[in-house]
Amino acid sequence: MSALSFTTKKGSEIASVFDELARLRIAVFRDFPYLYEGSVAYEKAYLKTYSQSERSFLFAVYSGDEMVGATTAIPLRDETDDIRRPFTQTSADIDRIFYFGESILLPAFRGLGLGHRFFDEREAHARSFGTFRTTCFCAVERDENHPAKPLDYRPNDLFWQKRGYAKQDALRSTLDWPDIGESVSTPKTMVYWMRDL
Secondary structure, eight states, X not given: OOOEEEEEEEGGGGGGGHHHHHHHHHHHHTSTTTOBOOOHHHHHHHHHHHHTOTTOEEEXXXXXXXXXXXXXEEXXXXXXXXXXXXXXXXXOOGGGEEEEEEEEEOGGGTTSSHHHHHHHHHHHHHHTTSOOOEEEEEEEOOOTTOTTOOTTOOOSHHHHHHTTOEEEEEEEXXXXXXXXXXXXXXXXXXXXXXXXX
């Protein structure tokens, strides 16, 4: 394993690593619970949301020349309608909320404390503006008895709780993607987690 290195990109700079980030997202999100049958074209279209926001953020981990981990963040105001909708349907001030996108690591690089580093970096970025009061992210909900669930699967709930995040059962959205082996996208329920900065 090569020594790890780290890079930060903001706003339009993120476009320079679209291909790497798309491949990494597809590789990691194939695993349960996402079971995502991704395509680079779809990924790059989605990632444009981040390159078009002046205050978006990417923190990436490299082993040699390979991106092996990455995490993103963006003001909720700049996210897609599907992500914003649970908040715009309430009295929430979305201009005070920073949304955290993916936190993805290849399996060989897990257990090194990088998950905490991802949260530290994103929270620091959100705080740097002085106007955001809350951070949030969403995670897919799968049936407890889903046939693709590995026997040794452990959800990230405890880790997120230790970071100060609380599950918001009343805040849910629906995102569509094809499961592995499928060509048609189907709706997936996403539940939000939040904490005050």
